[in-house]
Amino acid sequence: MADFENIYAEANPFVRAHFDCPSCGGKLWEYAIQGQMVCEDCRSVYPSDEIFSAQAEA
Numbered sequence: 001m002a003d004f005e006n007i008y009a010e011a012n013p014f015v016r017a018h019f020d021c022p023s024c025g026g027k028l029w030e031y032a033i034q035g036q037m038v039c040e041d042c043r044s045v046y047p048s049d050e051i052f053s054a055q056a057e058a
């Protein structure tokens, strides 16, 4: 019987990102597994690459 570890069991999938929400200015949290960011205030969800490109141009 194969033995394996669930690498997500102990890891917090949310990583605080250094970006602000385009809608409300709240902190965005990167949901690394799905490549998405979630605002902690308004709960809007954005693709990570959209946020990176938008704030790189700012």
Ligand SMILES: [Zn+2]
Pocket: 021, 022, 023, 024, 025, 026, 039, 040, 041, 042, 043, 044
């Ligand atoms: Zn927001």
